Amino acid sequence: MKLAIASGKGGAGKTMVATNLAWTAAQQGVKTAFLDCDVEEPNAALFLKPDIENVIPVHVPKPVINQDVCTHCGLCSDICRYNALAVLSDKVLLFNELCHSCGGCVHVCPEHAIHEEPRLVGHIDAGHAGALKVCTGVLKVGEAIAPPVVKAVKQQAGDETLTILDSPPGTACPAVETVRDADFVLFVAEATPFGRHDLALAIDLAQALKRPFAVMLNRADLDHGETRRWCEENGFRVLAEIDEDRRIAEKCSSGELVVDALPDYREVFTKLLEDVVAAAEITTNERVQG
Amino acid sequence: MKPTELVVISGKGGTGKTSLVAAFATLAAECVLADCDVDASNLHLIHHSELVLREPFSGRVRASIDPDRCTDCGICEAMCRFDAILPTGGNGSSMAFHPTVNPHLCEGCGVCAWFCPEKAIDLYDGEDGHVLLSKTRCGPMVHARLGVAGENSGKLVGLVREQARELATMRELDTILIDGSPGIGCPVIASLTGADMALIVTEPSVSGMHDLKRIAELADGFGIPTLVAVNRWDVNPQLADEIETLAKEQGLEFAGRIRYDNAFSRAQLEGKSVLDIESNGLADDIRQVWSVIHARLDGMNQPEAL
Ligand code: SF4
Ligand code: SF4
Ligand code: SF4
Ligand code: SF4
Numbered sequence: 001m002k003l004a005i006a007s008g009k010g011g012a013g014k015t016m017v018a019t020n021l022a023w024t025a026a027q028q029g030v031k032t033a034f035l036d037c038d039v040e041e042p043n044a045a046l047f048l049k050p051d052i053e054n055v056i057p058v059h060v061p062k063p064v065i066n067q068d069v070c071t072h073c074g075l076c077s078d079i080c081r082y083n084a085l086a087v088l089s090d091k092v093l094l095f096n097e098l099c100h101s102c103g104g105c106v107h108v109c110p111e112h113a114i115h116e117e118p119r120l121v122g123h124i125d126a127g128h129a130g131a132l133k134v135c136t137g138v139l140k141v142g143e144a145i146a147p148p149v150v151k152a153v154k155q156q157a158g159d160e161t162l163t164i165l166d167s168p169p170g171t172a173c174p175a176v177e178t179v180r181d182a183d184f185v186l187f188v189a190e191a192t193p194f195g196r197h198d199l200a201l202a203i204d205l206a207q208a209l210k211r212p213f214a215v216m217l218n219r220a221d222l223d224h225g226e227t228r229r230w231c232e233e234n235g236f237r238v239l240a241e242i243d244e245d246r247r248i249a250e251k252c253s254s255g256e257l258v259v260d261a262l263p264d265y266r267e268v269f270t271k272l273l274e275d276v277v278a279a280a281e282i283t284t285n286e287r288v289q290g
Numbered sequence: 291m292k293p294t295e296l297v298v299i300s301g302k303g304g305t306g307k308t309s310l311v312a313a314f315a316t317l318a319a320e321c322v323l324a325d326c327d328v329d330a331s332n333l334h335l336i337h338h339s340e341l342v343l344r345e346p347f348s349g350r351v352r353a354s355i356d357p358d359r360c361t362d363c364g365i366c367e368a369m370c371r372f373d374a375i376l377p378t379g380g381n382g383s384s385m386a387f388h389p390t391v392n393p394h395l396c397e398g399c400g401v402c403a404w405f406c407p408e409k410a411i412d413l414y415d416g417e418d419g420h421v422l423l424s425k426t427r428c429g430p431m432v433h434a435r436l437g438v439a440g441e442n443s444g445k446l447v448g449l450v451r452e453q454a455r456e457l458a459t460m461r462e463l464d465t466i467l468i469d470g471s472p473g474i475g476c477p478v479i480a481s482l483t484g485a486d487m488a489l490i491v492t493e494p495s496v497s498g499m500h501d502l503k504r505i506a507e508l509a510d511g512f513g514i515p516t517l518v519a520v521n522r523w524d525v526n527p528q529l530a531d532e533i534e535t536l537a538k539e540q541g542l543e544f545a546g547r548i549r550y551d552n553a554f555s556r557a558q559l560e561g562k563s564v565l566d567i568e569s570n571g572l573a574d575d576i577r578q579v580w581s582v583i584h585a586r587l588d589g590m591n592q593p594e595a596l
Contacts, residue, residue: 009304009332009472010302010304010472010473011302011304011305012304015497040472040473040474040475041301041302041472041473041474041497041500041501041504043302043496043497043500043501046496046497046500079400079401079404081350081351081398081399081400082399100397100399101371102371102372102397102399102401103369103371103401104399104400104401104404107369107401107405108404139474139475141474141504141507141508141511142479142508142511143475144444144475144476144479145475145476146473146475168473169472170472171436172436172443172477173443174475176394176395180394180395192555192558192559193335193558193559194308194332194335194558197332197335198332208394209394219555222552222555222559223559244552246525246550249522249525249550250525250526252495252497253493253494253495253496253498253525253526253529254495254496254526254529255495255496255497
């Protein structure tokens with residue numbers, strides 16, 4: 001089962017929830033993989049502290065132009081909708097950072113003057129923390145386009161019973177790439193007006209991609225139950241709540257897992273894991289039957 | 291004169307960047323606010339803004355297949371590198387049925403339309419969000435709302451910046467305060483492009499440290515003066531010290547520390563500025579950091595002495 005942990009905005013506690021859930025599952029003997037898809041700011045490994053066994057480079061195809069064969073016909077720059085190619089009178093220029101690797105220019109060139117070579121855009125740190133498999137996607141600094149790295153991290157999923165995806169925050173393309181084929185999405189939101197606003201946007205995305213989801217409220221006591229009531233009124237299921245607790249901020253700041261450092265939270269995460277797996281199984285069965 | 295643009299970024303989200311920008315706006319004399327966190331824009335929630343103008347934005351085209359012209363040859367599906375085309379019957383229906391495009395996955399590259407032998411594919415402008423102009427008590431604000439799975443947030447950020455610049459010039463305001471995007475990808479690159487100064491708001495945690503290094507490296511590539519402020523410093527005083535040292539080692543200027551106080555959240559709930567809320571010295575911390583930034587901005591606004 002693929003479970004994505006997501007949030008409308010960073011800082012809601014998404015990585016805290018994702019790492020503690022994965023750790024709880026692994027300690028119960030469930031074969032679990034943790035995939036950090038927040039490739040712009042991958043932080044989960046700071047908490048899970050895996051031994052890295054493999055560094056896997058991530059490449060995208062980059063067009064390379066054979067200037068000797070090119071007749072400067074201009075077709076490649078015509079098909080390119082990202083202005084990544086400029087055909088001059090004596091050569092063709094490629095602007096790497098604008099290229100989306102769509103392959104259009106390669107196919108369109110009548111002289112077969114364009115072929116593709118791999119270009120490095122990031123890497124994956126693959127390893128284990130105890131029995132838990134941990135793979136972290138890292139986007140190279142200065143690279144603008146994150147989805148290819150997210151895609152590569154997702155391919156690291158193996159035959160695990162449970163795969164936890166730490167999704168990038170927000171609703172733009174990197175989040176879409178993470179959430180699009182998850183079996184279930186758990187949104188982590190803060191009980192504040194900001195939190196509610198961003199949660200509403202994130203839920204729109206889950207609904208557009210037809211993903212079943214539930215909500216977990218962090219710092220749930222801040223607004224005296226207003227966000228919880230809002231969820232109930234809209235029919236969004238709230239699976240768990242954690243109240244504001246400065247101890248959590250302190251433990252997280254030094255890279256500790258809450259379930260290890262604060263044993264009183266073990267029960268919360270054990271129950272959340274049970275509930276989210278049960279909710280995901282029900283919706284999966286409904287979809288298979290419906 | 292060209293207005294001075296200060297962009298506030300954080301790498302990781304949730305460091306309190308937006309709340310700080312709002313407080314700075316209250317402290318600044320008149321300025322233009324630009325909310326470039328287009329993915330999850332919140333600045334308007336603090337400033338009780340009043341919407342004045344709303345313009346649709348299209349970040350990319352999308353493909354759409356005309357079932358009347360399509361002959362099911364399968365070329366489009368084979369050529370789409372983004373898995374955006376579902377093959378015939380691909381939506382689970384067993385009935386004969388043409389390929390379809392998933393608009394959320396389509397990157398608008400147009401390759402399918404170019405190569406379709408029947409010319410059965412049209413490209414249309416997608417609705418990716420809106421650029422918004424609002425009035426706030428601290429001056430005009432340009433912000434945006436990105437639609438669901440909308441693209442291209444980098445381009446939308448560029449538009450917000452451009453409109454903020456026009457406004458500033460028109461109203462002769464010399465400072466633009468930009469709430470930047472999180473992360474290090476295309477929207478934050480677009481937030482930094484053309485800015486005069488960057489402020490990184492970080493927090494004393496292992497993740498904050500990690501992200502600070504990555505975002506500082508990015509900002510460094512733009513060659514603009516970059517300041518660092520540590521929010522919630524007292525959650526981990528030792529790491530706060532390390533961040534200050536790290537910042538200075540990397541040639542960044544240190545703008546100061548702000549203590550942990552849930553006054554930010556209380557202010558949000560009460561709909562007030564954090565500066566008007568009772569807190570344990572938080573407001574003084576913010577004023578202190580702003581005075582450092584303000585002095586630097588003033589230096590930039592003055593023409594260089596010859
Ligand atoms: S399409 Fe091929 S031949 Fe024409 S300009 Fe491009 S590279 Fe040169
Ligand atoms: S691969 Fe696509 S995006 Fe890249 S240069 Fe060629 S046509 Fe443009
Ligand atoms: S390439 Fe054109 S004709 Fe062929 S399946 Fe696609 S839309 Fe239909
Ligand atoms: S425009 Fe490009 S991304 Fe969209 S469906 Fe066609 S080939 Fe795929």
